Amino acid sequence: MSTYRIQGATGEWEVVIGLEVHAQVTSNSKLFSGASTAFGAEPNCNVSLVDAAMPGMLPVPNRECIRQAVRTGMAIEAQINKYSRFDRKNYFYPDLPQGYQISQLYHPIVGEGEVIVDMAPGVARLVRIERIHLEQDAGKSIHDMDPAMSFVDFNRTGVALMEIVSRPDIRGPEEAAAYVTKLRQILRYLGTCDGNMQNGNLRADVNVSICLPGQYEKYQATGDFSHLGTRCEIKNMNSMRFIQSAIEYEARRQIQIVEAGGKVVQETRLYDPDKNETRSMRSKEEAHDYRYFPDPDLLPLEIEQAWVDDIAANMPELPDAKKARFMGDYGLTDYDANVLTAELDAARFFDEVAKGRDGKTAANWVINELFGRLNKEGLDITASPVSSAQLGGLLDLLGSDVISGKIAKDLFEILWTEGGDPAEIVEARGMKQVTDTGAIEAAVDQVIAENPAQVEKAKANPKLAGWFVGQVMKATGGKANPAAVNALVAQKLGL
Ligand code: ADP
Numbered sequence: 312m313s314t315y316r317i318q319g320a321t322g323e324w325e326v327v328i329g330l331e332v333h334a335q336v337t338s339n340s341k342l343f344s345g346a347s348t349a350f351g352a353e354p355n356c357n358v359s360l361v362d363a364a365m366p367g368m369l370p371v372p373n374r375e376c377i378r379q380a381v382r383t384g385m386a387i388e389a390q391i392n393k394y395s396r397f398d399r400k401n402y403f404y405p406d407l408p409q410g411y412q413i414s415q416l417y418h419p420i421v422g423e424g425e426v427i428v429d430m431a432p433g434v435a436r437l438v439r440i441e442r443i444h445l446e447q448d449a450g451k452s453i454h455d456m457d458p459a460m461s462f463v464d465f466n467r468t469g470v471a472l473m474e475i476v477s478r479p480d481i482r483g484p485e486e487a488a489a490y491v492t493k494l495r496q497i498l499r500y501l502g503t504c505d506g507n508m509q510n511g512n513l514r515a516d517v518n519v520s521i522c523l524p525g526q527y528e529k530y531q532a533t534g535d536f537s538h539l540g541t542r543c544e545i546k547n548m549n550s551m552r553f554i555q556s557a558i559e560y561e562a563r564r565q566i567q568i569v570e571a572g573g574k575v576v577q578e579t580r581l582y583d584p585d586k587n588e589t590r591s592m593r594s595k596e597e598a599h600d601y602r603y604f605p606d607p608d609l610l611p612l613e614i615e616q617a618w619v620d621d622i623a624a625n626m627p628e629l630p631d632a633k634k635a636r637f638m639g640d641y642g643l644t645d646y647d648a649n650v651l652t653a654e655l656d657a658a659r660f661f662d663e664v665a666k667g668r669d670g671k672t673a674a675n676w677v678i679n680e681l682f683g684r685l686n687k688e689g690l691d692i693t694a695s696p697v698s699s700a701q702l703g704g705l706l707d708l709l710g711s712d713v714i715s716g717k718i719a720k721d722l723f724e725i726l727w728t729e730g731g732d733p734a735e736i737v738e739a740r741g742m743k744q745v746t747d748t749g750a751i752e753a754a755v756d757q758v759i760a761e762n763p764a765q766v767e768k769a770k771a772n773p774k775l776a777g778w779f780v781g782q783v784m785k786a787t788g789g790k791a792n793p794a795a796v797n798a799l800v801a802q803k804l805g806l
């Protein structure tokens with residue numbers, strides 16, 4: 312795959328992107344308090360005295376949030392830091408009563424890792440991860456409920472976030488979306504973040520710069536950022552589509568500035584989806600502006616090797632491994648394996664259907680018939696009226712030639728609308744395939760006898776034999792074995 316380039320007035324430009332993804336950690340309670348993390352509760356109901364920063368309250372690290380960060384680190388092949396520390400990041404934030412955010416600047420819990428992003432069959436990009444650190448989320452200020460007043464909801468205040476920081480290894484809008492998609496898939500497989508972007512549970516700050524062809528390779532060879540352009544950071548993106556549009560807009564904006572002889576100013580920008588443009592929000596602040604210092608209320612976090620080993624021993628099968636297994640064990644194509652592993656529930660469903668059966672047939676049925684129907688009716692796989700056991704039963708009947716392909720589709724329809732046991736339905740409704748040659752022969756003879764003109768034509772042009780096959784299938788209600796019908800028609804017509 313060639314590198315994404317944009318044609319400017321003076322020549323071609325390349326784009327360099329690094330993402331800071333904020334993923335809300337799946338846990339029952341917050342990072343440093345026992346308050347619930349449940350989404351959609353009445354405002355200010357999930358707020359403990361710690362979250363409200365009442366005098367004398369002390370934070371207590373939530374073991375589950377730390378476990379989730381460690382699991383996420385393991386899934387991206389990262390260094391797990393047995394020593395990490397929490398720091399205070401000081402700023403005024405109306406929805407964070409402490410007046411600082413507890414984060415990890417100097418010693419994050421997870422170090423360098425990597426994510427493999429599939430761009431097309433056989434084309435993958437490696438995105439290096441710089442770090443994952445744990446930090447508190449802020450609450451929500453609401454400015455549009457009253458003309459004169461602002462409101463604040465502290466329910467989200469103190470919920471754990473993982474900030475997953477990539478290296479600037481992403482080279483275009485499509486790659487950026489593919490990276491977020493892959494990361495989200497991994498988090499969802501792990502159950503460490505639900506990945507719901509609409510609710511803001513997964514959001515990304517997108518850093519964009521431009522450079523001339525050849526410059527990125529120099530950066531890669533030396534690690535020297537001065538080969539790259541100055542970046543702007545687009546804050547808080549929570550849609551794959553907007554991430555792509557914002558990158559494109561921002562890259563073109565920077566190209567225009569540089570081509571006109573100007574300089575890109577490092578700053579924080581906001582994307583406006585209605586106008587499809589980015590606007591300056593504030594000049595870029597540096598780490599020292601926040602007066603970071605180790606939080607004196609919290610001891611350094613030291614985790615034991617045995618605990619880490621135990622977590623490692625209980626990791627689930629992750630997307631890449633599942634995809635490789637589906638391709639290896641079931642003989643699936645890269646494309647089908649991608650489709651079937653995109654969502655964990657769908658992958659589980661397929662696994663149950665395919666186990667001990669022909670993998671390719673199972674994939675066809677799951678993707679074309681089942682997913683097709685689910686899509687059409689706007690249903691999730693977990694709400695499928697046809698279970699994996701039922702679809703498996705259908706495939707068994709098809710595989711052992713008890714039913715024909717045509718009847719299998721009818722059976723699927725019955726299972727979808729009425730439910731029931733596939734074998735019993737086939738038995739009770741006389742849907743079995745006719746393999747008895749005597750019965751098929753009689754049907755062939757009848758069609759031939761009734762259509763002498765067609766017989767003459769078919770003898771002159773054997774391609775027309777298909778018409779007879781169709782007639783016999785119709786006469787037998789689709790239940791005749793197609794191979795047997797083909798053979799008999801050819802034989803009787805003397806082809
Ligand atoms: P800060 O902490 O000031 O936000 P970092 O060095 O941590 O800065 O980088 C933040 C993000 O910016 C990272 O994801 C990194 O990959 C990305 N980044 C750094 N330099 C560039 C660049 N020249 N172009 C695009 N992205 C960049």
Ligand code: MG
Pocket residue numbers: 331516
């Ligand atoms: Mg940043």
